[in-house]
Amino acid sequence: MNMKKNISFFLMLFMVVFTFAQKTISGKITDNDGVAIPSASVTIEEPGKDAILAYGITNSKGEYKVTFTSPESNVDLKVKAFNQKPLTKQISNSDQTLNFKMQSEATEIKEVQLKTKMITARGDTISYDLKAFNSKNDRTLADVMKKIPGIEVSTDGTIKYQGNAINKFYVNGKDLMEGGYGTINNSLPKDAVQKVEVLENHQPVKILQDKVPSDQAAINIKLKNSVTMTGRGEVGAGLGEQLLWNVKLTPMFFGQKSQWVVNYKANNVGEQVENEGNILAFGSGWEGRRINAGQNSWLNVENANTPNLPVRRYLMNNVHYLSANYLVNIDKKKEWELKASANYTNNSVERESHSETDYLVNGQAGPRVTQDIFNNFYTDKLKGELIFTKNAKKGFFKNTTSFSQYWNADRAITNRISTSASTNSRNGAEALESPTSSFQNSLSTIIPWKEKMVNVKSYLNYQTDRQTLDIAPASYLEIPGFTPGANAESVRQNFRLKTFEANHSANLGFSAKGWTFTPEVGFNFKSTTLNSSLTNLQNGDYFGYGDKYNNDLTYSTATPYGSLGVNYKGESWMLFANFPVNSNNIKADDPLRNVSKSSNKVTFEPNLFVQYSFASFWKASVTGNINNNFGEINSAYSGYMMTSPNGISVMDSNNPIPQNNSKTAGSRIEYRNPLNNLFFNINYSIGDTKRNLVAAPILDPVTGFTLIQYKELENHSKTNRFSAEVGKYFPKFKTNASVSYSNALTKSDAFLGDTPYLSKNNAQNYGFKLNNTYFSWMSLDYTLSFSRTKQDNIGLSGRLGTNTGFNHNLATFFYPIENHTIGFNWDQINTSDGTRNYNNAFFDLSYQFSWAKKKIDFELKWMNVGNRKVFETYSINDRTNSTTYSKIQLRPSQVMLTVKFNFK
Known part of the structure; x- marks a missing residue:
C-alpha cells in the first residue's frame, strides 16, 4: 500500500x-x-x-x-x-x-462503609484508586502503575498515558524530581498512596493555564497523609559464580513546605539502577530548557553485542549509585521553591560475545567475519543541579543551573577471523579514555504587564569532551586505503571537542476570547571546535600523509528568528501553532586545508496541533510540522578519523554544508471512558526527510572493515507509521488487559561504495498484556510481543532477510498460606530468519515470607534455574549489507536471600 x-x-x-x-x-x-x-x-x-x-x-x-x-x-x-x-x-x-x-428518596445505610470507585473523572482529572489494581505481591508504586488501564511504564521507566509520555510527575502537587521520577516510582511504598491522578491536557505553568493549552498529561501521586515519612529498603546476599550482593536504601519525606528523597543503590546482580536519575519528563517549553547531559561519544572501542532481554539476564556489573533531591518553599505564600539535587555513579561492566557476519558483495556471498569481543566499561559520573522557581497565577520565574563531570574508560580485547583475509586471525587490544565536563544554565520568566505577558528566556551550554583511543598492534587494522607505518606497534586517535551554545528570546503575549497570540524574537548561536589527530605511537608520524589524518575545524551556526505563536482553548477545541521564520547562517572553517564554507538560508518552519474533544470520552487531533537542519560538526570534518577500530570516517572537503528538510504529519483518535474502564488510541503519521548528502561506505570485500564517506546527492528517507492500542479493566474478574499493534515502513535512498540502492524496512509488532488478581490464592502478570522485520536492499541484493521475534514474560504468584508467597517467572525470547530458529527460555523461582506486623519481607530467589549461559540470535544490518549470528554471554544461575522493608 x-x-x-x-x-x-x-x-x-x-x-x-x-x-x-x-x-x-x-x-x-x-x-x-x-x-x-x-x-x-x-x-x-x-x-x-x-x-x-x-x-x-x-x-x-x-x-x-x-x-x-x-x-x-x-x-x-x-x-x-x-x-x-x-x-x-x-x-x-x-x-x-x-x-x-x-423526587426525594432517603437512602437506608445498613453498614457504615465507604466504597470508592476504581476510576473516577472530574473535568480533565482522572483518578485511580490504587487498591483496586494491586495484588498481594506488589510493594511499590511502579508495581501497581503497570496494571492501571490507560497507563504504560516503558522499560526505561518512562510513564505513558494513552501512548504519550507525561510532562510532569507530582507528589501531593509538588514536582520534587523535576522529571527524574524513576527513583520515587520504583521505591515509594504502595501503602502510602491513596490514589493516582492523571491530569489531562496539563499546562504546568499556572499563569498560562487559561491561555496556552497542552496536549500532554501529568501524573499526581496523592498520598494518604499530607505529611508522610516513608521509603523502601532492601538488603540481599547470594551466590552464583561469585559472591553476590544487593543494597537499596531510599528514605523519603513529603511535607507541606518541604520534600526530600535520598537514594543509595548498589549491586553486582545485574540490576541497572544508575539510570533512575535520568530526566524522563521535560515539562513545558515555557519553563526553559533542560537536557539529559551526556558525553559526545565520537570514539568507541568495538562493543560486544547485547541481547533483546531484560537487563538483569546479561548485565555483569558492579555499581554504586547515590542521589539526593530536596525541595523547600522559601516564602510564606508557598510560591517560591528551591530545589537541589545531586547524584554520583561508579560502575564497572563486563560484556562478552561471539558473532559471525556474512557479507553480500555485488549480490554474491562475500567474506564471513568471525569476531570474539571481551569488554570492560568503567563509568565515573557526578551531576549537580540547583533550581529556583516561582509558579503563580500572577507570574513565573525559573532558573536551572546544572553541572556534570565524567571520568569514563572503556576496554576491549578482540579476536577477528576472516575467511578471505590474507592474515586469517587478528588479535587486538583497545583502550578508550573519555573525560567530559558539562555546564548548563536556563532562565525563563513570565511577567504580567497590564493585560499582556512578557516572557524572557535564556539558555547557556558549555561542554568539553576529550577522548583518546589506542589500538595495539597496528596490524590489527585493515581498512580500505589505510596502511600503518612499517614499524608501528600501536595506533592512537586523539580527539577534543569544545561546544558553546546560547539561546536568547523574548515574546509578548496577549489574549482575547480564548485566543492567545505570542509574537517572539530570538537569537540562537552554537559554536563547536574539533581537534583530532591519528598518530603512530612508535615514531609519531601520521602514516606519511601529513594533515590528511588531522582535523582543526570550527563549525558555527547563528540563527536570528521571528515567530508568531497562536493558541486557542475552548470548551471542545484546542489549538496551538507556531510560525517561525529563521535566518540560518552556518560557517565551517578548516585552516589545515585552507577551506572556509558557509551557507545562508531563510527558512519557514511552522508547526501545528489541533485537538477536538467530543461526546465526553473522545478526542481527535492532527499535527504537522516542517523542520530544517543544517547538520552538525560530525558531518563537516574533512580529515580521516578512526571513530572505531573497525572503520574510518571522512567527509569530502568539497562537499557543501549539509541540508536536511523534514516534513511530518500525523493524526490521532483517542477514547477514554472511566465509567466502563475502557481506553484506546489510534495513531497514524507520515514523514519525508530530504538530504543533500548521503553516506556511501566502502566495504573491504576481504576483511569486512569499512571506510565511511559521503556523496553530494539529493536523497530521501520516507516513513509511514500506524499504531493502535486498546486497554480495558474488567472489575468482575479483577483483570486488566490490553492489545496493541504497530506498523512502520521506512524507505531510504542509500549507497554502498558507488552502488545506489533503495533500503526498505518494514517492522510490525503485536503486543498483549494481562494482569489478573481474581483468585485470592494467585495473581498473574503476562506480556507478549511478536515482531516481524523485513529488510530489502532493492538494486543491491534484493531481499536481505526477514527477521521474526517472539518475546513473552509470565509472572505468577501463589499464596497457599497467609503471608507466604511462591513465585514463578518465565521469559521466552525467540528469533528466526525463516530457516534458522533460536529459542531462549529463562525460568526463576522465589519464595517470600512476609512479617506482616513489621511490614518486612524475606525473599529467597533462584534466578536462571536452567543455568543458560549464552543467548543466540540473528540480526540484519542494511547499511553494511550483512547478516549476523550472535552468541552473547549471560549471567549464570544465582541464588539470593533478600530482606525488604519500608522505612515507616
Whole structure:
C-alpha cells in the first residue's frame, strides 16, 4: 500500500467518527422545592445496551451539558443524585434543553462503609484508586502503575498515558524530581498512596493555564497523609559464580513546605539502577530548557553485542549509585521553591560475545567475519543541579543551573577471523579514555504587564569532551586505503571537542476570547571546535600523509528568528501553532586545508496541533510540522578519523554544508471512558526527510572493515507509521488487559561504495498484556510481543532477510498460606530468519515470607534455574549489507536471600 493510499485509508477511518452529527443536551436539575442539585450525574445510553455514550456532572447551580454521537433515533437519559430517586427518560437524538425535578428518596445505610470507585473523572482529572489494581505481591508504586488501564511504564521507566509520555510527575502537587521520577516510582511504598491522578491536557505553568493549552498529561501521586515519612529498603546476599550482593536504601519525606528523597543503590546482580536519575519528563517549553547531559561519544572501542532481554539476564556489573533531591518553599505564600539535587555513579561492566557476519558483495556471498569481543566499561559520573522557581497565577520565574563531570574508560580485547583475509586471525587490544565536563544554565520568566505577558528566556551550554583511543598492534587494522607505518606497534586517535551554545528570546503575549497570540524574537548561536589527530605511537608520524589524518575545524551556526505563536482553548477545541521564520547562517572553517564554507538560508518552519474533544470520552487531533537542519560538526570534518577500530570516517572537503528538510504529519483518535474502564488510541503519521548528502561506505570485500564517506546527492528517507492500542479493566474478574499493534515502513535512498540502492524496512509488532488478581490464592502478570522485520536492499541484493521475534514474560504468584508467597517467572525470547530458529527460555523461582506486623519481607530467589549461559540470535544490518549470528554471554544461575522493608 503506497503512501497516498495509506493517507486516504486513514482519512476515511478518521471521518467515520464524524459520520453522525453530534447532539447536545443541556438543562438544570432541581429537587421538588426547586433547589438546584449539584454533583448529580447525567448519562446518555443507547436503549437496551449497557454502554454509556457520554456523561456530565451538574455544577453548583444544578446545570449540566452533555454532548454525544449516536446512530440511534432515541437514547436513554439517566440522572442520579444522593438522596434522590434515580430518573430515566427516553429522549430523541437531537439538540434540546431538558430540565428535571427529582423526587426525594432517603437512602437506608445498613453498614457504615465507604466504597470508592476504581476510576473516577472530574473535568480533565482522572483518578485511580490504587487498591483496586494491586495484588498481594506488589510493594511499590511502579508495581501497581503497570496494571492501571490507560497507563504504560516503558522499560526505561518512562510513564505513558494513552501512548504519550507525561510532562510532569507530582507528589501531593509538588514536582520534587523535576522529571527524574524513576527513583520515587520504583521505591515509594504502595501503602502510602491513596490514589493516582492523571491530569489531562496539563499546562504546568499556572499563569498560562487559561491561555496556552497542552496536549500532554501529568501524573499526581496523592498520598494518604499530607505529611508522610516513608521509603523502601532492601538488603540481599547470594551466590552464583561469585559472591553476590544487593543494597537499596531510599528514605523519603513529603511535607507541606518541604520534600526530600535520598537514594543509595548498589549491586553486582545485574540490576541497572544508575539510570533512575535520568530526566524522563521535560515539562513545558515555557519553563526553559533542560537536557539529559551526556558525553559526545565520537570514539568507541568495538562493543560486544547485547541481547533483546531484560537487563538483569546479561548485565555483569558492579555499581554504586547515590542521589539526593530536596525541595523547600522559601516564602510564606508557598510560591517560591528551591530545589537541589545531586547524584554520583561508579560502575564497572563486563560484556562478552561471539558473532559471525556474512557479507553480500555485488549480490554474491562475500567474506564471513568471525569476531570474539571481551569488554570492560568503567563509568565515573557526578551531576549537580540547583533550581529556583516561582509558579503563580500572577507570574513565573525559573532558573536551572546544572553541572556534570565524567571520568569514563572503556576496554576491549578482540579476536577477528576472516575467511578471505590474507592474515586469517587478528588479535587486538583497545583502550578508550573519555573525560567530559558539562555546564548548563536556563532562565525563563513570565511577567504580567497590564493585560499582556512578557516572557524572557535564556539558555547557556558549555561542554568539553576529550577522548583518546589506542589500538595495539597496528596490524590489527585493515581498512580500505589505510596502511600503518612499517614499524608501528600501536595506533592512537586523539580527539577534543569544545561546544558553546546560547539561546536568547523574548515574546509578548496577549489574549482575547480564548485566543492567545505570542509574537517572539530570538537569537540562537552554537559554536563547536574539533581537534583530532591519528598518530603512530612508535615514531609519531601520521602514516606519511601529513594533515590528511588531522582535523582543526570550527563549525558555527547563528540563527536570528521571528515567530508568531497562536493558541486557542475552548470548551471542545484546542489549538496551538507556531510560525517561525529563521535566518540560518552556518560557517565551517578548516585552516589545515585552507577551506572556509558557509551557507545562508531563510527558512519557514511552522508547526501545528489541533485537538477536538467530543461526546465526553473522545478526542481527535492532527499535527504537522516542517523542520530544517543544517547538520552538525560530525558531518563537516574533512580529515580521516578512526571513530572505531573497525572503520574510518571522512567527509569530502568539497562537499557543501549539509541540508536536511523534514516534513511530518500525523493524526490521532483517542477514547477514554472511566465509567466502563475502557481506553484506546489510534495513531497514524507520515514523514519525508530530504538530504543533500548521503553516506556511501566502502566495504573491504576481504576483511569486512569499512571506510565511511559521503556523496553530494539529493536523497530521501520516507516513513509511514500506524499504531493502535486498546486497554480495558474488567472489575468482575479483577483483570486488566490490553492489545496493541504497530506498523512502520521506512524507505531510504542509500549507497554502498558507488552502488545506489533503495533500503526498505518494514517492522510490525503485536503486543498483549494481562494482569489478573481474581483468585485470592494467585495473581498473574503476562506480556507478549511478536515482531516481524523485513529488510530489502532493492538494486543491491534484493531481499536481505526477514527477521521474526517472539518475546513473552509470565509472572505468577501463589499464596497457599497467609503471608507466604511462591513465585514463578518465565521469559521466552525467540528469533528466526525463516530457516534458522533460536529459542531462549529463562525460568526463576522465589519464595517470600512476609512479617506482616513489621511490614518486612524475606525473599529467597533462584534466578536462571536452567543455568543458560549464552543467548543466540540473528540480526540484519542494511547499511553494511550483512547478516549476523550472535552468541552473547549471560549471567549464570544465582541464588539470593533478600530482606525488604519500608522505612515507616
